[in-house]
Amino acid sequence: MSDQHSRPAARPGRSHREDRLTVGVVGTGYVGLTSAACLAHLGHRVTGVDIDADKVALLRRGEVPIAEPGLGELVNARLADGSLSFTTDLAGLATAEVVLLCVPTPVHSDGTTDLRAFDAAVETLSDVLDRDCVVVIKSTVPVGTTERTARALGRATVSNPEFLREGHAVHDFLNPDRIVIGATEATAADRVAALYEGVSAPVLRTEPASSELGKYASNAFLALKVSYVNVLTELSERLGAEVIDVAETMRLDPRIGTAFLSPGPGWGGSCLPKDTRALLHAAKQAGVDFAVLADAMAANRRQHERVVEKVREAVTGSPDGSLAGLRLGLLGLTFKAGTDDVRESPALAVAALLAEAGAVLTGYDPGVDRTADVRPVHVVDDPTLVAKDSAGLVLLTEWPQFRALDWAQLAELADRPTVVDARNLLEAEAVTRAGFAYHRLGR
Template sequence: MAELAVIGAGYVGLTSAACLARLGNSVVCVDNDPSKVDYLLAGEVGIAEPGLPELVREGLSSGKLTFTTSLDPLRGIGMVMLCLPTPMAADGHADLSVLESVLGSLGDLLGRDGVVVLKSTVPVGTAERAAELLCRADVQVVGNPEFLREGFAVEDFLHPDRIVVGAADQEAGDRVAALYASTGAPVLRTDPASAELAKYASNAFLAMKVSYVNVLAELCERLGAEVAEVAAVMGLDDRIGPAFLSPGPGWGGSCLPKDTSALLRTAEHAGIDFAMLRDAVRANARQQAVIVRKIRCAVTGSASGSLAGARIGLLGLTFKAGTGDLRHSPALAIADELARAGAVLTGYDPGVTGRDKVGPVTVAGDPTLVAKEADAIVVLTEWPEFRDLDWAQLAAVAARPVLVDTRNLLDARALAGTPFLRTGVGTGKPGEPHPR
């Protein structure tokens, strides 16, 4: 088993460190946030990721995992995995400043014939650039992109469907592939550039698929078709598959927005007109306006009706269920638009705790408070527990029984016996009260 360091204790870094320790490796995880490191050393995990707190405590107990704010313990180490943020810069490119800063500090620390593993999502050419920043001819840089879903990160790491290792040096690639040997996952060996591009290509394709189904949902509404039925037919085709065929308020999160933007900038730099991806990004921005118009119609009866002073309750604030991540959340983008239109917003999300406000939304600790005196309730995140709410009670405290279900989460059974007038996405049938 290997001895390695993981730099960065965010979603990817902490999951990677804890899971690599579970696989038997000796791991030191470095982060520059002292308070975060103190919490982690005490076995406290601030990330809402199923199974991760248990793995961290297990690693600490076994001695396979430790945390520090200092790079000094890395002196002489043979392998370092970089799990650092590469956010979207103002011009749409990936901001590599943190990554490059750390690389500049590693050259003097790595042991002879060391390996630097790029787990961060980085543009093509970063591995080559990293080698230059290290100023070490004996150190190899290997691309090893992550494919972790928030809410399923531990499961995805320990039971991956593929491992990508992009290495110019065979032996360095072998060392990285060996980290995952016990998972039994297929290992795809590529050059570094292909590994770097593969991550962007995967996320951009998923974004295009969601944009496609959202536009398809609007077409279904115009033609009197049901998007759920259309998507079910599509999903049974092995060439398409059912994943990412659920319409909603648009895609967001920490990955898809920045990765689609970075890939577009990369394509432009290479002289390629990636028109279909650019259109997918535009369609996603437009989807938020589509949802706001749908809410406006449900509340006022008109696409141009005024929302000034309307009390609207929001169920879901995170970008998807199963996480507390609010980054680039379409729910918050829609909330911002509603607030600009004069609406008064109260929201509830089981993944958001300890906060009184998120943007323009007053955060409630109970969904009943979201419904209280509301002119409409809007489901923006697909938390399964929303299906089991006491919808009759919510209707009783609401000012009006108006429900806009942007995730098509609720069916007639969930709302049976309530007066709610439900508006979904991609349904050709007008909203109507559910039977008592």
């Protein structure tokens, strides 16, 4: 979602060196698999462990079940040279010098974190690991979890949060903005730092609580930024301003920065929603009134409704028009382009509200297979099927491929050639020349 940064690439591997580490990675989901493959790429000998036998079988064959650029190639290369392996048996970590915990830590609607999978992994590891093994927590966990885990395991435990963007995970691991190491023991911190030898990035050494809170603080601030620009989008429409120019005015201020200033249907995905809820819960538990964060979350929910209002007026000609029975085509279902992830996708939040208003929805997304169960949307594998007989198209995910669609053909197929661009992605002149009435945010 944020801009790609240009940094020196990490060295291509150092498997010939004597200082490589024996590393275990518990959990081969998005973070775990990326971490395992990238650490093997950096020259370490890595074993990935997962309780899902089917997933492990796939990975052993070099089949990566995650749509992430470069990850499949990296996994296969490291499997081939023997630096990466996968197993379902935690006993395979008995000789590991470092073990990374990358298990899911979902957050409930009230902001509490579900640590059952995490705690189960910790309990199992206590009887497996060598006494000198350093445990590294990459899962996003509440403040205090690292110290609690260290007591449970009776060994050095370090907080080392991940800052990976979906669609750029391999790049981000090998070319990070920063490496944060939260530890109470210098020798344990040194060993974690050695994992990243060959990676060019500032290293922040701190205590575990600051490292844990820093992860939540970073994601919550990005959510604040997106909510801020989305409220500015509504204000721009009310005052006759152009939000693209307003955002560009902000981007040119180095104190603000360029990223996360694009209007859209709201923020979502696997990280920002759960981390903002968790941080707000932590603030309440600590007796801190974090009203600005609560307001950002409310603004995000309001943004879904605003997009529906925009669609309603565009396709019916009235802010009070009925969507009942109207066929609408959705372009984009994932929470962002470049991924197949629909978790807490703002596109689906908007879709749910449109369906609630009675609209019949057909959707196309380059990252979502037509067999996917993405209710209330009927998924198709051809964008022309989205346009056919539609009362309007709604662009909800910023896939660059959508700019190159044959918009003249889509206009001929549509019953009412109208498009609401909730990402301000398209070139207005090209779309209107093709025959569409074009509506976007913030103007």
